[in-house]
Amino acid sequence: MSKEIATPNRTKEILKKYGFSFKKSLGQNFLIDTNVLNNIVDCADLQQDSGAIEIGPGIGALTEQLAKRCERVVAFEIDQRLLPILKETLAPYPHATVIHSDVLEADINSVIIENFNEGQDLMVVANLPYYVTTPILMGLLEKKLPIRGIVVMIQKEVAERISAKPGTKNYGSLSIAAQYYAKATTEMIVPKTVFVPQPNVDSAVLKLTLRDEPAVKVDDEEFFFKLIKASFAQRRKTLINNLTHNLFTKAEKEAVEAVLNQCNIDPTRRGETLSMEEFGLLANSLQEL
Numbered sequence: 474m475s476k477e478i479a480t481p482n483r484t485k486e487i488l489k490k491y492g493f494s495f496k497k498s499l500g501q502n503f504l505i506d507t508n509v510l511n512n513i514v515d516c517a518d519l520q521q522d523s524g525a526i527e528i529g530p531g532i533g534a535l536t537e538q539l540a541k542r543c544e545r546v547v548a549f550e551i552d553q554r555l556l557p558i559l560k561e562t563l564a565p566y567p568h569a570t571v572i573h574s575d576v577l578e579a580d581i582n583s584v585i586i587e588n589f590n591e592g593q594d595l596m597v598v599a600n601l602p603y604y605v606t607t608p609i610l611m612g613l614l615e616k617k618l619p620i621r622g623i624v625v626m627i628q629k630e631v632a633e634r635i636s637a638k639p640g641t642k643n644y645g646s647l648s649i650a651a652q653y654y655a656k657a658t659t660e661m662i663v664p665k666t667v668f669v670p671q672p673n674v675d676s677a678v679l680k681l682t683l684r685d686e687p688a689v690k691v692d693d694e695e696f697f698f699k700l701i702k703a704s705f706a707q708r709r710k711t712l713i714n715n716l717t718h719n720l721f722t723k724a725e726k727e728a729v730e731a732v733l734n735q736c737n738i739d740p741t742r743r744g745e746t747l748s749m750e751e752f753g754l755l756a757n758s759l760q761e762l
């Protein structure tokens with residue numbers, strides 16, 4: 474029997490032993506390729522004294538590779554049926570701990586304080602359940618956790634949207650929201666064949682490297698994000714139309730236009746052509762209205 478968890482035979486054997494059936498509703502597509510797992514871990518640039526936080530360990534395939542490369546691993550798993558399996562598969566790695574919790578409900582900051590050393594180099598590394606990718610990633614970024622970054626396997630289209638540059642077809646509110654907090658790069662595209670069961674969509678590994686300071690200085694973050702959301706509410710509409718339908722009233726159109734012109738932003742441009750800096754400038758100028 475192979476020592477690695479993530480081989481087709483060992484995975485099959487473990488699942489059979491426990492009579493495990495996959496829950497589609499929990500995004501359960503397990504990795505069965507050790508090379509891909511190692512590539513994911515490589516992207517995280519972990520050192521021996523680093524720590525890793527994993528979301529959704531499944532039967533422990535990625536957890537095992539993380540545990541081999543760093544000092545401490547803490548993984549959040551929502552599915553109680555996986556706990557006895559993880560107890561067996563992770564037995565050789567006592568520095569890997571599984572917390573039975575929905576990561577969206579977890580107090581991650583307290584978990585970090587309890588499990589890692591102050592100032593320890595920390596990365597979130599995961600093969601995410603695709604149905605909750607955006608809330609998980611935005612939650613991690615908004616919480617301003619003491620982590621260096623995030624490396625995740627997600628749906629290819631979502632990775633492309635998050636890492637998109639202004640003026641490209643994938644650029645939108647999600648790109649700006651994520652890139653406000655982090656530098657985003659799509660590291661590799663991964664075929665469906667390395668999962669069991671195979672997902673319906675293509676996958677990619679996304680890396681988010683947290684910035685020391687947000688990408689632009691805004692006076693009111695809440696208003697900045699409202700502006701972004703309104704600007705992309707209907708992609709084909711001009712900025713002025715989106716803003717006067719979704720953030721301001723039609724009666725305020727002239728005033729909004731005047732501010733746009735003051736900022737050297739043509740009101741007939743579309744949101745997808747504005748850079749992060751332009752959105753920052755606009756947010757700081759429009760919030761006075």
Ligand SMILES: C[S@@+](CC[C@H](N)C(=O)[O-])C[C@H]1O[C@@H](n2cnc3c(N)ncnc32)[C@H](O)[C@@H]1O
Nearest residue numbers: 502503504529530531550551552575576600602
């Ligand atoms: C795509 S699988 C990845 C499994 C494993 N890491 C691998 O790569 O083979 C996603 C995992 O996330 C778990 N999961 C789903 N929703 C979750 C949530 N809200 N909080 C924590 N874990 C969750 C699933 O039960 C499953 O184990």
